[in-house]
Amino acid sequence: MPNSIDPTTTAELLARVERESGRTPDHSPLDAWMRAAAHACRAELAERMNAALRSDREAGAKRVHYLSMEFLMGRALSNALAALGLEPAFREAARQAGRDPGEILEREPDAALGNGGLGRLAACFLDSMATLGLPAFGYGLRYEYGMFAQRIRDGEQVEEPDDWLRDGNPWELQRPELRFEVGFGGAVQGLAETGTEALGEPRRWIPSERLHATAWDFIVPGYGTRRVAVLRQWQASPSQPIDLAAFSRGDYAAAGAAKQAAERINWVLYPDDSTATGRRLRLRQEYFLVSASLQDLIARHLEDHGDLQSLGAKAAIHLNDTHPALAVPELLRLLLDEHAMSWDEALAQCKAAFSYTNHTLLPEALETWPVPMLEELLPRHLELIYALNSRFLAQVRAAVPGDEGLIARVSLIDESGQRHVRMAPLSIIASHKVNGVSKLHSELMVETIFADYAKLLPHRFCNVTNGVTPRRWLAQANAPLARLLDQRLGTSPDWRTQLHRLAELAPLATDAEFCAQVQAAKAHNKQRLAARIEHELGLCVDPSSLFDVHIKRIHEYKRQLLKVLDVVARYQAICAAPEQDWLPRTVVIAGKAASAYAVAKLIIRLIHDVAAVVNNDPRVAGRLRVVFLPNYGVSLGEVLFPAADLSEQISTAGTEASGTGNMKFALNGALTIGTWDGATIEMAEAVGREHFFIFGLDAVRVRDLRAQGYEPRSYYNNDPTLRAVLDAIASGAFSPAEPDRYQGLIARLLERDTYLLLADFADYRAAQVRVDALYRRPEAWAERAVLNIAGMGAFSSDRTIRDYARTIWAMPTPD
Structure with missing residues (x-):
């Protein structure tokens, strides 16, 4: 990419700032500068988007359509400036002013378009699809308030609206010409009986509620190319803005009810589904997304190709988890009812087009919808699900006659209790490929939750290990290390697009000068994080201490609670022998708990209670600090990942599908302490297991222990350190104003300990002792840090997208 300063571009930027703000650049506010720079990038990106769409149409190119409820994009300006080669001109323009x-x-x-790993993965994929020149659309919703902004009050999580659109979004392009109707409710008319599908007979859905979906485009630049990807977000509006008759008679609530019902779809990502109204809203969101997206891609396909006979050959439609699974009956409806295809033709097009990524091994996390709710909101789609299920079960009975237990297990309808539609099986039987996101996850997926389907459809399942974009998560987030890599590796070819070149660093792991430079970059990043902690929390931390970082969504299986138990054990040990030479350690935790997840929110409160005691105990004297940084998101991650010395990947083995935070940490030179789980396994195999701190039960031993009858209280009885930790928390040592605050939490661990914290505690503590010992040898620690960086070449999202293109989407990509 160009590094010289273009005086013409610099002048244009200065002129744009003055034109848009109405002030000279030296007096224009920083917000105006940000918007003007974004608009300059957006103008160039729009030209590239139009050129790409034209060339793809002329070439008859196949396109990827990536459907996801989340796209956690983060800030866009720095990435766009770098991708467009405008960064030098931007910096010079700012300097002149x-x-x-x-x-x-x-x-x-x-x-605020996402929450965690699933949404950040989708954002990385768009970056890589653009960089690799893959014709691609991402499809999502234009959330007005995202998930929520996390605030901490008296140690407790408080959710507030994340009003990120308050001042507008300088990146998006409204596309009022791209507007589609989306229906809900009503009835189905035609000759078939209700609840069945009489093949070949006309059916017509007459919705009782009709909304409009309008497109807003966010353009994602590729790096080192003029190609872009498009994130198309849908905004809901009512077909009739207000009920004028109700307004005229003074019933203003009724007059605006339809408008509010439509706009509610775009308010918040993942509304609380602990209530029926919350689940209804989430179902409406999911259907709204897939209906608008499929109508859009069909309209574009017809414009490009004239008919829909080639839809499956020219449109790869990828379901990112089961949130977009309603795309299956919606595409069937559109092809059958709106475009007069036969059932066999329509199903063939669906199977050719659809593919599905599973992101969880937890049975309770597999999405289902109550049949009565689908019947009320989407009656035609329920008919089509029944029809699809009937055909599938007939095939199963023919292949495996007499096994009604198998029929019950693989049916799309869960008949136990209130009847539910199973969305993962719906995605499986209508797709041509189903993938997991790490080697272990994909193996466990076909051995456990989808074992029956894997036996019936063995060639449908595959693996594509996740990756992260090095443009965002190294080049942008870690400028000191990126500059060092440029010096050592050069940029021809650029490691930003050829991440396998990191392997060239392995011989430098014993080069004292290079290791010192890597550690100097780490020290700079730690100083930056320490300054942020002091600014936000008023807490001073020692940048030379070991930065031990656990950042993930707060969930019991991710075991933030195990990290807290370790902190308490370390605290108790320091208090018992304060005169010893304790290695200073700063423990940083960040992440959001779902608003209805009471246990996760209680864990956040425990973290704060423990921090309040530890950070203020004079016996500790700063040798242990506990920090919880609120409102974790992409921008905070860009500060945390480069600063970490130790990456905590401690989920119960067999529960973490892949992880991408593990990759971001290692890419930035952190060492990993973790279970043998997810993509951490493949990372350790690439770097060398001896360079990781692996602890605890693996997935096989977890399964065996549970089968034998796990008794967590036996670990409590036999481990004095563990017993002292749990007793302190349960007795109120960290919550003296409310001594019984955590009694229930500890009782849960002692009674069932679903995620085996107590079973892994002793080995986790032993691994942390090994961490301390190595950190006391800076040269040895630096050597392992370099080897970790050198081993991350395979974990670029560019490699991941090449694998998707080759294995699943049948699309060519450059080597």
Whole structure:
């Protein structure tokens, strides 16, 4: 990419700032600078988007359509400036106006379009699809408030609206010409009986509620190419803005009810589904997304190809988890009812087009929908699900006659209790490929939750291990290390697009000068994080201490609670022998708990209670600090990943599908302490298991222990350290104002300990002793850090997308 400063571009940027703000650049506010720079990038990106769409149409190219409820994009300006080669001109323009480029970049809010790993993965994929030149659309919803902004009050999580669109979004392009009707409710008319599908007979759904879906485009640049990807987000509006008759008679609530019902779809990502109204809203969101997206891609396909006979050959439709699974009956409906295809033709097109990624091994996390709710909101789709199920079960009975137990297990309808539609099986039987996201996850997927389907459809299942984009998670997030890599590796070819070149660093792991430079970059990043902690929390931490970082969604299986037990054990040991030479350690935790997840929110409170005691105990004297950084998101991650010395990947083995945070940590030179789980296994195999701190039960031993009858209380009885930790928490040592606050939490561990924290505690503590010992040898620690970086070449999302293109989407990509 060009590094020289273009004076013409610099002048254009200065002129744009003055034109848009109405002030000279040196007096324009930082927000105006940010918007003007974004608009300059957007104008170039729009030209590239139009050129790409034209060339793809002329070439008859196949396209990827990636359907996801989340796209956690983060800030876009720095990434766009780098991809477009405008960064030098931007910095020079800011310098001429006496502005700090870094302060301008900080004025951009994070796009609140996602929550965690699933959404960040989708964002990485768009970046890689653009960089690799793959014709691609991402499809999502334009959330007005995202999930929520996490605030901490008296140690407790409080959810507030994340009003990221308050001042507008300088990146998006409204596309009012792209508007589609989406229906809900009503009835189905035609000759078939209700609840069955009489093949060949006309059926017509007459919705009782009709909404409009309008497109807003966010353009994602590729790096080192003029190609882009398009994230198309849908905004809901009512077909009739207000009920004027109700308004005229003074019933203003009724007058605006339809408008509010439509707009509610775009309010919040993942509304609380602990209530029936919350589940209804989530179902409406999911159907709204898939209906608008499929109508859009069909319209584009007809414009490009004239008919739908080639839809499956020219449109790869990928379901990112089961949130978009309603795309299956919706595409069948559109092809059968709107485009007069036969059932066999329509199903063939569906199977050719659809593919599905599973992201969880937890049976309770597999999405289902009550049959009565689907019957009320989407009656035609329920008919089609029944019809699809009937055909599938007939095939199963023919293949495995007499096994009604198998029929019950693989049916799309769960008949136990209230009848539910199973969305993962729906995605499986209508797709041509189903993939897991790490080698272990894909193996366990076909051995456990989808074992019956894997036996019936053995060639449908495959693996594509996740990856992360090095443009965002190294080049942008870690400028000191990126500059060092440029010096050592050069940029021809650029390691940003050829991440396998990191392997060239392995011989430098014993080069004292290079290791010192890597550690100097780490020290810079730790200073930056320490300054942020002091600014946000008023807490001073020692940048030379070991930075031990656990950042994930707060969930019992991710075992933040195990990290807390370790912290308490370390605290108790320091208090018992304060005169010893304890290695200073700063423990940083970040992550959000779902608003209805009471146990996860209680764990956040425990973290804060433990931090309040540990950080204020004079016996500790700063040798142990506990930090919880609120409102974790992409921009905070860009500070945390480069600063970490130790990456905590401690989920119960067999529960973490893949992880991508593990990759971001290692890519930035952190060492990993973790279970033998998810993609951590493949990372350890690439780097060398001896360079990881692996502990605890593996997935096989977890399964065996549970089968034998796990008794967590036996670990409590036989381990004095564990007993002292649990007794302290349960007795109120960290919550003196409310001594019984955590009694229920500890009782749960002692009675059932679903995620085996007590079974893994002793080995986790032993691994942490090995961590301390190595960190006391800086040269040896630096050597392992370099080897970790050198082993991350395979974990680029570019490699992941090449694997998808080759294995699943049948699309060519450059080597």
